[in-house]
Amino acid sequence: MTQRTSILNLLNIQHPIIQAPMVGVSTPKLAAEVSNAGALGSIGLGGSTPEQARELIQTTRALTTAPFNVNLFCHQPAQAKPGVEQAWLGHMASLFRAYKTEPPASLSLGYVSFLESEAMLQVLLDERPAVVSFHFGLPPNEWIKQLQAAGITILACVTTPAEARLAQAAQVNALIAQGMEAGGHRGVFDPADDQLIGTFALVSVLAEMTELPIIAAGGIMNGSGIVASQKLGAAAVQMGTAFVCCPESSANEQYRQALQSERSERTAISADISGRPARGMVNRLFTDIGGAHAPTRPDYPITYDATKALSAAAISQGDYDFAVQWAGQGAPLSRAMPAAELIAVLVQEMQTA
Numbered sequence: 419m420t421q422r423t424s425i426l427n428l429l430n431i432q433h434p435i436i437q438a439p440m441v442g443v444s445t446p447k448l449a450a451e452v453s454n455a456g457a458l459g460s461i462g463l464g465g466s467t468p469e470q471a472r473e474l475i476q477t478t479r480a481l482t483t484a485p486f487n488v489n490l491f492c493h494q495p496a497q498a499k500p501g502v503e504q505a506w507l508g509h510m511a512s513l514f515r516a517y518k519t520e521p522p523a524s525l526s527l528g529y530v531s532f533l534e535s536e537a538m539l540q541v542l543l544d545e546r547p548a549v550v551s552f553h554f555g556l557p558p559n560e561w562i563k564q565l566q567a568a569g570i571t572i573l574a575c576v577t578t579p580a581e582a583r584l585a586q587a588a589q590v591n592a593l594i595a596q597g598m599e600a601g602g603h604r605g606v607f608d609p610a611d612d613q614l615i616g617t618f619a620l621v622s623v624l625a626e627m628t629e630l631p632i633i634a635a636g637g638i639m640n641g642s643g644i645v646a647s648q649k650l651g652a653a654a655v656q657m658g659t660a661f662v663c664c665p666e667s668s669a670n671e672q673y674r675q676a677l678q679s680e681r682s683e684r685t686a687i688s689a690d691i692s693g694r695p696a697r698g699m700v701n702r703l704f705t706d707i708g709g710a711h712a713p714t715r716p717d718y719p720i721t722y723d724a725t726k727a728l729s730a731a732a733i734s735q736g737d738y739d740f741a742v743q744w745a746g747q748g749a750p751l752s753r754a755m756p757a758a759e760l761i762a763v764l765v766q767e768m769q770t771a
């Protein structure tokens with residue numbers, strides 16, 4: 419069996435395309451439309467409580483009988499450091515005051531790592547989505563075994579050969595090879611050791627290194643990109659930015675317009691927005707937070723709490739300069755069309771590529 423047919427069997431899909439989980443952008447409707455079109459839709463549960471996660475899974479299941487993927491964040495649990503957080507808020511105070519808003523008195527965690535949430539593990543074991551994927555690291559091997567014993571296929575995002583070896587040792591079913599072109603948060607396990615390997619090199623190296631199916635992610639926007647990834651050794655692709663402008667996503671109008679404008683040509687990676695490196699369209703979030711004189715930033719996702727407060731203050735006054743607009747380097751190729759139509763177009767393009 420070729421890798422290509424084996425991944426279609428493993429994920430029980432017809433097309434080797436995964437719509438990336440995207441907290442804040444993907445929705446049950448988007449995932450269901452993608453899955454109903456024969457690819458694999460995903461929902462992001464990284465920012466959800468176990469109760470919200472259960473509801474999102476059930477909502478998606480009500481919209482499709484096809485398999486879909488649910489995604490969890492496995493970052494090292496954040497440590498509250500009140501001194502660091504106060505210094506960070508002090509550093510950002512002038513940005514808040516420009517919107518006639520005082521910075522929050524303190525920062526909150528927002529959401530916990532999957533590593534800290536046996537309640538979330540129980541939701542997955544109860545609800546048994548067909549596929550579960552991990553970002554930022556791996557849960558304990560025992561949890562992976564329990565999920566697989568419940569019939570769930572496990573995918574892990576990796577950004578280096580070393581992370582791929584860890585995921586292989588944990589006996590995941592397939593690897594998502596995320597290159598530095600990718601939009602959104604880098605899946606790097608230890609953000610202090612980010613090697614920024616591109617999709618082309620990462621997929622090629624991992625294809626030589628492992629027998630596990632590889633899912634290429636980062637900068638893939640059309641059928642040629644999918645076929646090129648397959649030529650490098652990928653069995654399938656995971657695409658995020660390409661789905662942001664689908665009407666089924668929850669992206670706001672300003673985000674969609676930016677993706678369809680020349681602004682999409684300039685993306686950058688910053689860790690000062692959330693506390694972990696992530697790529698988005700450059701706006702004042704990238705240029706005005708952080709920098710050489712910034713104090714130590716709080717842990718992920720505590721830093722994100724400050725950014726979200728600033729973003730809300732700016733947006734309440736009609737200013738989107740501090741809006742979170744994650745996007746990959748392929749963003750100028752973004753297309754605004756319903757998800758099912760996008761899958762059909764991608765499949766057609768693959769055939770002619």
Ligand SMILES: Cc1cc2nc3c(=O)[nH]c(=O)nc-3n(C[C@H](O)[C@H](O)[C@H](O)COP(=O)(O)O)c2cc1C
Pocket residue numbers: 438439440441443462463464489552553575596599600601602603635636637638656657658659660662744745746747748
């Ligand atoms: C808006 C946005 C949000 C994202 N959120 C998540 C997420 O919640 N979980 C995750 O595993 N990956 C997330 N990612 C990364 C994707 O899984 C994937 O690696 C990336 O989209 C691939 O690159 P591309 O955007 O160039 O297609 C996100 C990407 C984007 C664009």
